[in-house]
Amino acid sequence: xxxxxxxxxxxxxxxxxxxxxxxxxxxxxxxxxxxxxxxxxxxxxxxxxxxxxxxxxxxxxxxxxxxxxxxxxxxxxxxxxxxxxxxxxxxxxxxxxxxxxxxxxxxxxxxxxxxxxxxxxxxxxxxxxxxxxxxxxxxxxxxxxxxxxxxxxxxxxxxxxxxxxxxxxxxxxxxxxxxxxxxxxxxxxxxxxxxxxxxxxxxxxxxxxxxxxxxxxxxxxxxxxxxxxxxxxxxxxxxxxxxxxxxxxxxxxxxxxxxxxxxxxxxxxxxxxxxxxxxxxxxxxxxxxxxxxxxxxxxxxxxxxxxxxxxxxxxxx
Amino acid sequence: xxxxxxxxxxxxxxxxxxxxxxxxxxxxxxxxxxxxxxxxxxxxxxxxxxxxxxxxxxxxxxxxxxxxxxxxxxxxxxxxxxxxxxxxxxxxxxxxxxxxxxxxxxxxxxxxxxxxxxxxxxxxxxxxxxxxxxxxxxxxxxxxxxxxxxxxxxxxxxxxxxxxxxxxxxxxxxxxxxxxxxxxxxxxxxxxxxxxxxxxxxxxxxxxxxxxxxxxxxxxxxxxxxxxxxxxxxxxxxxxxxxxxxxxxxxxxxxxxxxxxxxxxxxxxxxxxxxxx
Numbered sequence: 347x348x349x350x351x352x353x354x355x356x357x358x359x360x361x362x363x364x365x366x367x368x369x370x371x372x373x374x375x376x377x378x379x380x381x382x383x384x385x386x387x388x389x390x391x392x393x394x395x396x397x398x399x400x401x402x403x404x405x406x407x408x409x410x411x412x413x414x415x416x417x418x419x420x421x422x423x424x425x426x427x428x429x430x431x432x433x434x435x436x437x438x439x440x441x442x443x444x445x446x447x448x449x450x451x452x453x454x455x456x457x458x459x460x461x462x463x464x465x466x467x468x469x470x471x472x473x474x475x476x477x478x479x480x481x482x483x484x485x486x487x488x489x490x491x492x493x494x495x496x497x498x499x500x501x502x503x504x505x506x507x508x509x510x511x512x513x514x515x516x517x518x519x520x521x522x523x524x525x526x527x528x529x530x531x532x533x534x535x536x537x538x539x540x541x542x543x544x545x546x547x548x549x550x551x552x553x554x555x556x557x558x559x560x561x562x563x564x565x566x567x568x569x570x571x572x573x574x575x576x577x578x579x580x581x582x583x584x585x586x587x588x589x590x591x592x593x594x595x596x597x598x599x600x601x602x603x604x605x606x607x608x609x610x611x612x613x614x615x616x617x618x619x620x621x622x623x624x625x626x627x628x629x630x631x632x633x634x635x636x637x638x639x640x641x642x643x644x645x646x647x648x649x650x651x652x653x654x655x656x657x658x659x660x661x662x663x
Numbered sequence: 664x665x666x667x668x669x670x671x672x673x674x675x676x677x678x679x680x681x682x683x684x685x686x687x688x689x690x691x692x693x694x695x696x697x698x699x700x701x702x703x704x705x706x707x708x709x710x711x712x713x714x715x716x717x718x719x720x721x722x723x724x725x726x727x728x729x730x731x732x733x734x735x736x737x738x739x740x741x742x743x744x745x746x747x748x749x750x751x752x753x754x755x756x757x758x759x760x761x762x763x764x765x766x767x768x769x770x771x772x773x774x775x776x777x778x779x780x781x782x783x784x785x786x787x788x789x790x791x792x793x794x795x796x797x798x799x800x801x802x803x804x805x806x807x808x809x810x811x812x813x814x815x816x817x818x819x820x821x822x823x824x825x826x827x828x829x830x831x832x833x834x835x836x837x838x839x840x841x842x843x844x845x846x847x848x849x850x851x852x853x854x855x856x857x858x859x860x861x862x863x864x865x866x867x868x869x870x871x872x873x874x875x876x877x878x879x880x881x882x883x884x885x886x887x888x889x890x891x892x893x894x895x896x897x898x899x900x901x902x903x904x905x906x907x908x909x910x911x912x913x914x915x916x917x918x919x920x921x922x923x924x925x926x927x928x929x930x931x932x933x934x935x936x937x938x939x940x
Contacts, residue, residue, distance in 0.1 A: 377843035381764050384756035384847075388776070391753065391813025395791060396779035402790030413793070459690055462683050477927065478691040481698070483934070484923045486872030488890035489912045492897050493701050496905050504700065536694070544935050597783050600874045604894055618785045618875075625789050626879055638786035646781065 406635035413629060424636035434637060437608075437615040440527075444616065445595040447531055452539045452591050453584065459539075460546035461576065476547065480540030487537060491604035494533045495520065523613035526606045530614050533601045538594065542587045549583030550576070585656045592648050596641065617641050705913045708906035722906035723914070726896075732911060734885060735892035739871060739915075742807045742888060747866040749812035751859045758821025759847055759855075763833065773822075779815045785875060792879060806880040807888070811870065817862040820936055824858030825851060861933035864926045871919055889915040 407424055411417035428434045463475050482490065497504050498519035506516045519525040553576065561567075561575050577584075599618040602608055608615035608623075617637060625634035708722040709715070726732050761773055791810055792801075800806045828851060836846040877891040887895065893915060897908045922930065 377764060380843045380847070381760050381766055384760045385772075387749075387753040388757035388813045388818055389772070391810075392776060392779050392815060394794065395810040395813065396782075396787065396815070397775075398794070399787035399790035400779070400782050402793070403787055406789065413796075459687065462687050465683060475687050475691060477923075478695050479687075480931075481923065482694050484868055484872075484919045484930070485698075485916060486874065486890045486919075488872070488874040488894050489915060490697075492893060492908060492912055493697050495897075496704075496909070497697060497700070536697075540694075541934060544931055548935055593783075597785050599785065603874075603878075621785060621788070622875075622879070625792075631789055631793070634789050638789065642782050642786050645783065 403635045403638050406632055407639050409632045411631045413631060417632075420632065424632045425640075427633060428636050428640065433612055433615065434620055436612045437617055437620045438640070440613070440615060441596060441598070441617045444527070444531060444534075444598065445592055448535055448538075448595045448598075449588060449591045451531075451535050452542050452595075453588060455535070456539045456542035456587070457546050457580065457584075460543055460550050461572075464547060464550045480544055482537045483540035485537065487600035488604050490537050491533055491601050494529065494536075495605055498525075498529050520606055521610060523610055526610060526614045530598075530602050530605055533605065534595070534598060537601075538591070541594075542591055545583055545587045545590075546580065549580040549587075553579045581659065585652060589649055589652050592652075593645055596645055596648075701909050701912055704906055705910040708904075708910075722904070722910035725904065725907040726911045726914065729907065730892055730896050730911070731884070732889075732892065732914060735887050735889045736914070738804055738886060739888040740918075742804055742811075743867055743870045745808050746811045746870050747863045749808075750814045750817050750866045751863050753812060754814050754817030754821045754862050755852060755855060755859060756847075757818045758823075758858075759825050759851060761818070761822040762825035763830070763851075776815045776818055788876070788879060795880065801880070802882045802886055804881075804886055807870075807876055811866075811876075814862070814866070817866075820862060820933070821855065821858055823936075824855055828854055857929065860926070860929040861936065864922060864929050865933040867922055868919070868930065 406417075408419060408421060409417040410420045410423070459479060463472060463479070467475075498506075500506060500516050500518045500521060503519070505519065509517065517525055519529050557575060557579070558571070561571055566574060597618055598616050599622065602614040602616055602619060603622075606614045608619050618641070621634045621637050621641075624630045624637065705722050706720070707716040707718050708725070710717045710721075757776075761769065795801055795806045795810070800809065832850050832854075833846050836850045841849070872890060873888075874890045874894070877888045881887055881891065884892075884895070889911075893908065893911045896911055
């Protein structure tokens with residue numbers, strides 16, 4: 347199965363090269379060899395490590411395989427299992443609620459801060475605010491989660507010490523279901539809003555100043571200006587930003603893995619954690635692939651829905 | 664002329680300006696606060712005898728004593744440098760061909776390359792792991808390097824970059840007697856340096872910080888990269904030596920911060936490049 351795919355990707359370009367002799371400029375003819383030598387690393391690399399694995403996951407999803415004994419064809423059993431398995435179900439439920447909360451907060455915070463950063467202020471101050479706000483993006487999610495695990499520690503964490511000042515007792519941030527969810531959400535958004543923020547800076551700075559001047563002269567200011575001028579004009583950025591934020595949030599793994607290992611119970615278990623655990627801890631490679639297929643379909647569905655919505659709501663000026 | 668310039672400064676407007684800076688400062692406090700706290704905690708370890716916090720580099724010494732952090736550092740550097748170099752070269756070559764040559768099946772190939780970006784790495788990790796195991800590369804650094812060498816996004820980025828360079832340069836080079844290879848290596852590639860910088864910095868940022876693939880692909884401690892090594896360190900120490908773990912975190916942050924300081928422009932451009940319409 348995998349070999350056939352490899353040969354097809356490898357031969358198609360070669361035959362195409364032989365046939366493609368229609369009146370090309372001289373330099374183009376001399377570049378025939380160059381074309382395929384230059385494409386080879388990318389085509390072979392992506393063929394082996396992207397195409398074959400994509401087809402491989404689809405095929406594996408219909409088998410039961412523990413990597414030691416020979417794989418066994420089981421039809422749609424893996425999909426039936428994952429629909430019936432409470433851990434898988436709760437992890438998808440967790441992932442979806444997490445994505446909704448994370449994306450809404452991320453977009454709102456990023457847009458608000460982008461508008462403020464792009465308003466009138468000295469350039470050095472703007473640079474300072476902008477750099478500081480997207481700084482977390484360059485750190486590793488694993489390191490950030492280690493830091494936050496200490497800050498949210500129940501006994502000695504700084505967050506509880508601060509809350510103690512207001513007479514609030516020690517909250518079990520990582521030991522209660524709700525607390526753990528809040529921390530995972532906070533840590534994820536803390537690190538990732540910077541990306542959405544950068545996108546919105548691009549969107550907001552592309553709005554012509556004249557539009558604001560004209561609307562201000564017409565008496566449209568403050569909230570109404572935001573609602574009727576800024577928001578429609580950044581809506582294309584909003585679409586791109588939300589698609590990218592949803593796709594990335596659906597793949598969350600590092601933060602809950604380091605912070606809670608999915609616990610307490612299954613409270614912070616996510617879809618990718620289930621892929622990891624069923625494949626590399628329980629050796630159920632077929633089930634892991636089935637979960638991966640469902641996740642991919644979810645990503646494709648979200649993308650399709652958003653582009654349909656965009657036709658109706660996004661304003662391309 | 665900006666919005667504020669149109670209206671006269673009234674008390675309400677002053678309040679607005681104050682609120683604006685207050686909100687932004689709160690944002691900066693929240694983003695930089697945990698980082699500053701990390702730095703301070705790493706530099707003030709608890710003295711085991713007196714049980715008080717002392718300023719010093721003791722926690723850093725502890726990291727070097729307790730885990731082979733130099734090895735993790737070196738492993739991470741090796742992976743990141745080879746992946747970044749490989750991605751820059753392969754993406755430049757493929758991007759150049761897609762930008763400057765016509766051949767049968769070109770559009771189909773390009774669409775297929777872009778299509779690989781639709782399926783997340785976490786989904787294909789199981790077959791990739793099986794392939795790597797079949798190649799006898801399980802639990803080696805090559806398991807992290809080889810699958811990361813081709814880059815669909817980098818190819819796309821470099822294609823855009825080469826399309827922005829004038830085609831006349833190739834004609835001029837040809838008149839001067841340069842063949843197609845020389846035209847690429849001595850005319851176009853040097854001009855594409857800013858695009859290459861973006862591909863390289865993105866590869867650095869991603870692979871310096873990645874956790875998921877090393878967690879799956881490596882088993883022996885001698886093949887760990889920094890993020891995996893630090894999470895293991897924290898697991899082994901429990902919550903006892905906060906300063907030690909955070910000192911490790913600080914060490915792992917240094918190269919990332921250097922790239923942030925010196926490569927901020929290509930980093931910003933690269934991160935947002937995928938969002939272009």
